[in-house]
Amino acid sequence: MKELTYKQxxxxxxxxxxxxxxxxxxxxxxxxxxxxxxxTGTVRDYLTALKRKGFIKIQQNKSRAIEIIKRSLFHIxxxxxxxxxxxxxxxxxIQGYLELDDFMLKDDMFALRIKGDSMTDSGIxxxxxxVVKRQETALTNDIIVALLNSNEATVKILRKKDNIFxxxxxxxxxxxxxQDFNIIGKVVSVIRRYR
Amino acid sequence: MKELTYKQxxxxxxxxxxxxxxxxxxxxxxxxxxxxxxxTGTVRDYLTALKRKGFIKIQQNKSRAIEIIKRSLFHIxxxxxxxxxxxxxxxxxIQGYLELDDFMLKDDMFALRIKGDSMTDSGIxxxxxxVVKRQETALTNDIIVALLNSNEATVKILRKKDNIFxxxxxxxxxxxxxQDFNIIGKVVSVIRRYR
DNA sequence: TTGACATACACACATTTGTGTGGTATATTA
DNA sequence: TAATATACCACACAAATGTGTGTATGTCAA
Numbered sequence: 001m002k003e004l005t006y007k008q009x010x011x012x013x014x015x016x017x018x019x020x021x022x023x024x025x026x027x028x029x030x031x032x033x034x035x036x037x038x039x040t041g042t043v044r045d046y047l048t049a050l051k052r053k054g055f056i057k058i059q060q061n062k063s064r065a066i067e068i069i070k071r072s073l074f075h076i077x078x079x080x081x082x083x084x085x086x087x088x089x090x091x092x093x094i095q096g097y098l099e100l101d102d103f104m105l106k107d108d109m110f111a112l113r114i115k116g117d118s119m120t121d122s123g124i125x126x127x128x129x130x131v132v133k134r135q136e137t138a139l140t141n142d143i144i145v146a147l148l149n150s151n152e153a154t155v156k157i158l159r160k161k162d163n164i165f166x167x168x169x170x171x172x173x174x175x176x177x178x179q180d181f182n183i184i185g186k187v188v189s190v191i192r193r194y195r
Numbered sequence: 196m197k198e199l200t201y202k203q204x205x206x207x208x209x210x211x212x213x214x215x216x217x218x219x220x221x222x223x224x225x226x227x228x229x230x231x232x233x234x235t236g237t238v239r240d241y242l243t244a245l246k247r248k249g250f251i252k253i254q255q256n257k258s259r260a261i262e263i264i265k266r267s268l269f270h271i272x273x274x275x276x277x278x279x280x281x282x283x284x285x286x287x288x289i290q291g292y293l294e295l296d297d298f299m300l301k302d303d304m305f306a307l308r309i310k311g312d313s314m315t316d317s318g319i320x321x322x323x324x325x326v327v328k329r330q331e332t333a334l335t336n337d338i339i340v341a342l343l344n345s346n347e348a349t350v351k352i353l354r355k356k357d358n359i360f361x362x363x364x365x366x367x368x369x370x371x372x373x374q375d376f377n378i379i380g381k382v383v384s385v386i387r388r389y390r
Numbered sequence: 391t392t393g394a395c396a397t398a399c400a401c402a403c404a405t406t407t408g409t410g411t412g413g414t415a416t417a418t419t420a
Numbered sequence: 421t422a423a424t425a426t427a428c429c430a431c432a433c434a435a436a437t438g439t440g441t442g443t444a445t446g447t448c449a450a
Contacts, residue, residue: 005425005426005427007426007427008426022260022262023220023262023263024219024220024259024260024261024262025218025219027258027406027407027408028407028408028409029406029407029408037428037429038428038429038430039428039429039430039431040407040408040409040430040431041409041410041411041412041428041429041430041431042427042428042429044408044409045426045427045428046427049425049426060408060409061407061408061409061435061436062407062408062436063222063258063259063406063407063408063436063437064219064220064258064259064407065217065219065408066219067217067218067219068218120316120318121315122320123315123318123319123320123323123387124318125317125318128318142389143389186389187389188388188389189386189387189388189389190385190386190387191384191385191386191387192318192384192385192386193383193384194337194338194381194382194383194384200396200397202396202397203396222436222437222438223437223438224436224437224438232398232399233398233399233400234398234399234400234401235400235401235437235438235439236398236399236400236401236439236440236441236442237397237398237399239438239439240396240397240398241396241397244395244396255438255439256404256405256406256437256438256439257406257437257438258406258407258436258437258438259437260438
């Protein structure tokens with residue numbers, strides 16, 4: 001699957017948003033109107049480009065027959081591990097994609113599979129998926145994803161005592177973490193599946 | 196929201212299935228072909244009936260502009276309580292509807308909001324939603340929804356000892372239940388949201 | 391028995407919509 | 421330097437598609 005140009009992404013985003021608002025795909029002219037293209041030919045050029053690159057399917061001679069192929073831009077990635085390079089945050093080892101309800105679906109979210117049992121008292125078990133909203137601050141008692149000095153991501157409860165923030169696990173077997181950390185995001189949802 | 200007739204349900208089902216297979220709604224003629232109506236007028240009559248009864252929205256002069264309104268037939272109901280009458284099972288106090296991924300969406304599923312803390316050791320907390328697949332049997336160690344004699348539904352682990360089945364909570368504060376029960380379904384997923 | 395509703399059909403008509411064909415311009419790649 | 425991709429435009433045309441206006445039959449409640 002090749003990369004999309006900026007403009008092509010804009011077109012795909014428009015189709016995505018139109019779908020969310022209308023629950024059916026737009027026509028060529030509706031895309032043109034929305035993105036200020038005065039020619040239907042322009043839109044068709046974009047659609048064929050998106051098709052060629054594997055992001056959509058289109059059917060001939062059918063109105064609104066645009067299908068966005070899953071696992072594209074807008075699904076929430078499931079991170080295997082999280083690292084922070086010198087500049088930016090990197091979510092690596094994408095293990096797959098979650099497809100969630102609209103009301104949960106935001107651009108700034110990702111999912112993380114839980115390792116270990118340090119949060120079991122809060123009902124977050126090993127193997128659970130947590131949906132994380134990226135944000136750099138959080139409130140005390142929020143369940144957050146924090147990045148430690150060791151470049152390791154961990155899910156813990158944010159606590160404050162004597163004006164010092166620390167990370168508290170939800171399992172008496174483990175001790176609170178008082179070292180430096182950065183907040184990556186807040187856990188907004190937990191999803192578990194039984195086979 | 197009024198009731199649908201049998202035929203009207205058939206039309207709504209057809210639209211629903213078409214949507215699942217094509218990811219865009221059908222045209223009037225496609226509905227007619229699928230349901231063996233020789234006239235476009237017939238289909239339009241059904242669409243206006245479905246619209247009047249609040250199950251779909253349609254836009255004028257727009258192709259395939261049929262929108263199935265949420266909270267209709269096919270979403271998973273969130274049950275407030277479950278009772279068993281003499282004949283059939285009744286899910287009551289519908290609190291709302293869950294909209295889930297296709298791969299989770301089946302006709303024979305419903306969701307239940309957890310009351311109490313009897314399953315916390317399995318990571319099922321008060322307020323969580325559990326998605327339940329209706330079935331009358333289950334395997335030992337499955338987490339199930341059982342209906343007790345008292346006509347009360349409960350989520351517990353199915354255990355077997357000395358050839359006797361019983362219901363075990365996942366919290367030492369509570370004792371296992373040895374009375375008679377019926378299996379309503381199996382918990383296949385847990386969903387929790389933090390505000 | 392009148393009115394409302396459900397269940398169908400036929401078919402002309404107007405609008406919507408995708409397609410075809412032809413342009414222009416720029417940038418990148420082989 | 422030629423080929424390819426990107427990024428637009430204009431517009432006619434045919435096919436797809438919704439709408440309008442009829443007709444017919446049966447049921448059920450007021």
